[in-house]
Amino acid sequence: MPDIGTFNATMISAGIPTIFIDASELGLKGTELQEDINGSDDWLKKFETIRAHGALKMGLINSLEEAATRQHTPKIAFVSKPKNYTSSSNKPIQVDDVDLLVRAMSMGKLHHAMMGTAAVAIACAASVEGTVVNIAAGGGVRDGVTFGHPSGTLKVGAVASKSNDSWSVDRAIMSRSARILMEGWVRVPSDTF
Template identity: 70%
Template sequence: MMINQIKVPATYMRGGTSKGVFFSLQDLPLTAQEPGEARDKLLLRVIGSPDPYEKQIDGMGGATSSTSKTVIVSKSDRPNHDVDYLFGQVSIDKPFVDWSGNCGNLSAAVGPFAIHAGLVDEERIPNNGIVAVRVWQVNISKTIVVHVPIVDGMVQEAGNFELDGVTFPAAEIQVDFMHPADGEGSMFPTGNVIDELEVPNIGAFEATLINAGIPTIFIDAEALRYSGTELQDDINSDADALERFETIRAYGALKMGLIESIDQAATRQHTPKIAFVSKPKSYLSSSGKPVNETDVDVLVRALSMGKLHHAMMGTAAVAIASASCVPGTVVNRAAGGGNMESVTFGHPSGTLKVGASASHNQQGWVVEKAVMSRSARIIMEGFVRVPSDIFA
């Protein structure tokens, strides 16, 4: 029996330091317009997973956590919102899509995509200026405001804004993450800005466990016997180190209440993230660009989907901003302590400045908004094709 291919309208976009395949909800096959097995099967096949070779040769994925991503956008029914944005992190070598968190980098591309796809009311788009696209992030039930530049009625993609981790400059897009802390309670799930995290057969570490942007575990680099200046190969070429990080991440997830047993961490790869921080030091970034000690407030290295990230996840940058402005956290201490409303941190590809301000009330520490600048660009648009037997 001959198997044909079906074609699905899709747009391939870069957002920040990530890339993903974007879909309008109404363009998906009917069986994939609702959450469930059919949708997951479609997205897995689009990206080229699961792939035991970990290359995703037969799909749109790029075989890294930064490029194994999918986005579904639809017009929003929520008051004061333009679109709903659902993010799926596709596992590279396993048959599952992780829906547990957001991608902060691709959040920057949701605004331009929504305009491009006709999902933002035309009267909201100026001929020249900035349109604040109001996005409901479905995975985490949060509002994101994406400030998209418009020239002659069209999204401005070209520009001079440089983002470390992205080779070419583009137009700057400000992204506001509103009330980024998880749920209605404290953004520190244990109620503490510092916890003792005990990991059997590995050790005990002072850690800041935070739910802001994305659930993240911050540990001091020295406690892990790192300098904080490491690049990808320093960590990703060390299988034992990656296994230790995954074990620490699993016990952190348990302490944060994100999982009920250690075994569940294997099916929740996207969250929480784990990161290690240190005081400022000079180093050469992955492109050879010098990062001087005086350029940054703190150094941060973060792992995503089991590997050290080449730059920084956007949602983790929100967590860094939120943790830095709360006195006493691991991040705040490494950044010099005290009250802060912005922080410039060093990552493997260079530096990034993020802003946030925190206040303390009866519920604990609260961050009203975290702000960062990204850029986004349509790389390709048209149809993505997948074998018609994927739903069988």
């Protein structure tokens, strides 16, 4: 496994187990698109190493060797403060359109948008003060964020509460945009009515 150095991470099990890392600590901008990561064997190996060690730390596996048999979790996501970028569909996303940027790995590749379960994890992590996600979004008490991902933006929300030294999420909110799957016409004979 490649040497990945050390960095701060937030590990959360909400929506789907996810490890969040500040993009700048990895040497990334947070504006990367699929080809920037998926076209690099070095990045793919680094992210797999992080995922394997995170899975062990989160108790999802018992040994690093098991990581290869458990590709679906945890997800790895890198975050950054808002920046201007151009989405994969060439839509400009302005710094004022988002609270933070998030890029997530799924099944060993950078996802083309954002998985719904990871969006819930983003909402929950943003609502907990001091997490990597919360800090990237500006810190403080938050019950919602709009984040930029490779193909656009998504608004999510969550309410978390702290009891003793433990956080729990009381509510998570997310919406999905649907795309048109089909348009067409059906010819019905006039004598049918």
